[in-house]
Amino acid sequence: MSSITGLTRAMTIAAALLLLPTLASAEETVRIAQGFASLSFLPLWGARALNSFAPQGLTGTVVVSPGGDPAALAALDAGDVDLAAVGTESVLRAAAKGQPFEIVYNLMSKVTLEVVVAPSFLEKTGVKPGDPLQKRIAALKGATIGVAAVGGTQETAARWLVAKGGLDPKSDISIAQVGSPLALQAALENKRIDAFVLSPPEGYLATKSGAGTILISLGDDFPLLANQPYLVLVAKKPINDKASALIVKTAQAMQAASTALLKNPEPTAQAIQKQFFVKADPGAIDAAVKSLNSGVAGGGKLDVQAFQNQLVFSKEVGTNFGKEFDAAASQNDLWTNSFVERAAQK
Numbered sequence: 001m002s003s004i005t006g007l008t009r010a011m012t013i014a015a016a017l018l019l020l021p022t023l024a025s026a027e028e029t030v031r032i033a034q035g036f037a038s039l040s041f042l043p044l045w046g047a048r049a050l051n052s053f054a055p056q057g058l059t060g061t062v063v064v065s066p067g068g069d070p071a072a073l074a075a076l077d078a079g080d081v082d083l084a085a086v087g088t089e090s091v092l093r094a095a096a097k098g099q100p101f102e103i104v105y106n107l108m109s110k111v112t113l114e115v116v117v118a119p120s121f122l123e124k125t126g127v128k129p130g131d132p133l134q135k136r137i138a139a140l141k142g143a144t145i146g147v148a149a150v151g152g153t154q155e156t157a158a159r160w161l162v163a164k165g166g167l168d169p170k171s172d173i174s175i176a177q178v179g180s181p182l183a184l185q186a187a188l189e190n191k192r193i194d195a196f197v198l199s200p201p202e203g204y205l206a207t208k209s210g211a212g213t214i215l216i217s218l219g220d221d222f223p224l225l226a227n228q229p230y231l232v233l234v235a236k237k238p239i240n241d242k243a244s245a246l247i248v249k250t251a252q253a254m255q256a257a258s259t260a261l262l263k264n265p266e267p268t269a270q271a272i273q274k275q276f277f278v279k280a281d282p283g284a285i286d287a288a289v290k291s292l293n294s295g296v297a298g299g300g301k302l303d304v305q306a307f308q309n310q311l312v313f314s315k316e317v318g319t320n321f322g323k324e325f326d327a328a329a330s331q332n333d334l335w336t337n338s339f340v341e342r343a344a345q346k
Contacts, residue, residue, distance in 0.1 A: 112292060
């Protein structure tokens with residue numbers, strides 16, 4: 001049964017890769033499985049939109065895995081792809097089970113989730129976005145918060161947030177499973193929920209339509225969440241010389257895209273929108289890029305403190321990996337800066 005499942009997975013990934021157009025004619029291809037289609041994977045979108053793979057002699061081929069992070073890591077483990085772009089907690093879960101993965105690039109160094117509330121909520125509570133953080137959190141008491149799925153990242157973040165404000169995370173808020181971002185926007189507009197927790201550009205879209213207002217930005221309001229590897233690029237160990245050279249070139253492509261995002265955010269956002277989000281409001285993509293840019297300023301680099309912040313946050317939200325990790329001891333085993341540093345030198 002496992003061999004059939006493995007074959008099916010491999011055929012699915014292979015078919016998806018074949019269907020995707022390559023970015024440019026190049027000597028070597030890097031195949032990347034992306035866990036989910038969030039704009040928070042900003043350097044990856046930027047590298048594809050600007051074709052910063054080509055100067056490295058690469059063709060970049062990216063597929064969003066239908067099964068999310070676990071499927072992306074399974075494809076990496078099977079050798080169907082060269083790298084996987086996923087959330088850090090997914091890597092930690094896999095590593096706790098003994099799977100041979102190493103984080104080689106920090107794609108997004110802050111938690112990107114935002115709490116977006118309805119105008120009626122602001123009117124009822126009297127709270128404002130410019131109020132002190134504790135007051136904004138306290139106002140969430142009794143709120144119904146919409147999420148894509150019960151038990152997912154959004155619910156976990158919401159309950160962690162209210163606990164930080166001194167509320168009871170189990171009884172002081174209600175969680176409503178609504179579905180997609182589009183469904184969450186509609187539920188907020190129709191007053192079925194008081195708030196939702198999503199990454200950009202959803203807060204911008206709600207504000208523009210008049211359906212909501214960004215009340216709290218987790219990665220900006222909490223130092224713990226402003227410096228941690230939220231989304232990462234992962235390789236399978238052992239990493240031989242050929243794979244190492246490919247990772248360095250890929251890191252250079254990511255760094256070039258990040259530089260463009262920081263120095264020229266508007267034209268880079270336009271390139272991303274035109275190629276990958278044709279039906280999206282260009283202003284929304286531009287606003288999202290600008291709000292996410294601080295998370296790519298490090299050029300993919302990690303450090304012990306950032307990794308420790310990730311471990312602390314995971315523990316605070318109640319994640320049990322089944323194994324204890326040490327941030328410092330994990331360096332050059334579970335995570336490394338060697339490829340990022342080599343890329344920056346070239």
